[in-house]
Amino acid sequence: MHSLKKTRLMEFLGTLRARHAVAAPVKRNGVRSFELISDETELDLSGLPEYSAKKFFFPPRELLYGYKVTAKGVEITPAAPPEEELVVFGMRPCDVKAVEVTDRFFLEYGARDPYYAARRKKITVVGIYSAKKGEHFYCDMLGNTFAEGADLILWDAGKHFLVESKTAKGEKLAATARRLLEPTKEKPEPIDCPVNFDRGAVRELPEDDPLWKELGDKCLDCGACTTVCPTCTCFDIVDEPALDGKSGARYRVWASCTTDDFTRVAGGYVFRKDEAARARFRTLHKFDYTTRQYGLISCTGCGRCSRECLTKVAMVDAAIRAGIRKNNAKKNAAGKKPAD
Numbered sequence: 001m002h003s004l005k006k007t008r009l010m011e012f013l014g015t016l017r018a019r020h021a022v023a024a025p026v027k028r029n030g031v032r033s034f035e036l037i038s039d040e041t042e043l044d045l046s047g048l049p050e051y052s053a054k055k056f057f058f059p060p061r062e063l064l065y066g067y068k069v070t071a072k073g074v075e076i077t078p079a080a081p082p083e084e085e086l087v088v089f090g091m092r093p094c095d096v097k098a099v100e101v102t103d104r105f106f107l108e109y110g111a112r113d114p115y116y117a118a119r120r121k122k123i124t125v126v127g128i129y130s131a132k133k134g135e136h137f138y139c140d141m142l143g144n145t146f147a148e149g150a151d152l153i154l155w156d157a158g159k160h161f162l163v164e165s166k167t168a169k170g171e172k173l174a175a176t177a178r179r180l181l182e183p184t185k186e187k188p189e190p191i192d193c194p195v196n197f198d199r200g201a202v203r204e205l206p207e208d209d210p211l212w213k214e215l216g217d218k219c220l221d222c223g224a225c226t227t228v229c230p231t232c233t234c235f236d237i238v239d240e241p242a243l244d245g246k247s248g249a250r251y252r253v254w255a256s257c258t259t260d261d262f263t264r265v266a267g268g269y270v271f272r273k274d275e276a277a278r279a280r281f282r283t284l285h286k287f288d289y290t291t292r293q294y295g296l297i298s299c300t301g302c303g304r305c306s307r308e309c310l311t312k313v314a315m316v317d318a319a320i321r322a323g324i325r326k327n328n329a330k331k332n333a334a335g336k337k338p339a340d
């Protein structure tokens with residue numbers, strides 16, 4: 001464990017930037033997001049950015065391969081894997097948790113995704129953890145342990161950070177800025193995250209529960225919630241043929257389960273037509289399906305979907321409400337005082 005004075009944070013970041021490409025939270029045109037930086041003074045740690053760092057792990061539009069029809073058949077040219085190392089700096093615990101979710105989905109669940117794997121190998125994650133939380137955050141309710149996903153953690157300890165290497169990558173990165181770090185025996189305060197609601201309660205709500213209609217009636221199908229969500233990994237595959245009719249390229253693009261296009265199949269049939277069914281699907285996907293598929297709730301509690309939704313649909317709040325209700329019912333039945 002090492003200590004880094006807060007007054008030397010910019011110098012620390014500058015040292016990393018001298019050797020690597022660095023993406024960090026910045027505010028540009030009034031919007032906070034993770035972007036590649038060329039000047040560390042741009043760093044903005046004032047709150048959770050509206051956009052997570054997901055695009056550096058899973059780009060919104062990604063070339064998979066080019067193709068060309070030749071006399072011998074179809075020639076495929078796979079997209080070149082990234083060559084440059086990238087440091088993603090300043091990720092909050094919920095966003096680091098999201099990396100655990102996307103890693104699980106792309107690398108362990110089903111077939112290993114070679115495009116994600118190639119990018120992920122080049123990324124070093126640097127977390128900045130603090131016990132402070134904002135009004136839309138639910139991470140404390142979701143039992144995030146904050147242990148997985150980060151290579152290096154800067155724990156906010158008041159006037160200084162405690163710098164903890166979690167992996168060999170993190171150790172190597174910290175070594176590049178060793179002159180700014182002092183060894184210490186101090187330990188970070190553990191962030192306590194008790195799970196205080198029943199995370200699976202939404203799965204018990206029937207398809208015609210009024211909650212789904214309440215959420216669906218307000219939904220505009222805009223897809224903002226899935227765009228800002230750090231764990232939404234749905235995608236579509238799009239072919240872009242060239243005008244010569246003999247070549248083209250195949251791309252992977254983000255998709256949103258809150259739009260009717262998401263379940264449009266050949267012949268134009270849409271099998272999840274109404275917003276209520278889509279709200280139910282998204283909520284269950286986060287709180288039930290991925291738990292069963294790969295053992296993780298795929299909501300980190302970052303609160304972005306509720307914060308950015310124009311009509312305040314707040315599916316996650318609804319799942320939490322349902323879980324608290326169920327917990328309270330259990331406590332009442334056991335004769336204990338229910339939670340607020």
Ligand code: SF4
Binds near residue numbers: 218220258308
């Ligand atoms: S829930 Fe809100 S953000 Fe998501 S698609 Fe519906 S209106 Fe848009």
Ligand code: SF4
Binds near residue numbers: 302303
């Ligand atoms: S569902 Fe909402 S609260 Fe959960 S991770 Fe996605 S954006 Fe964050």
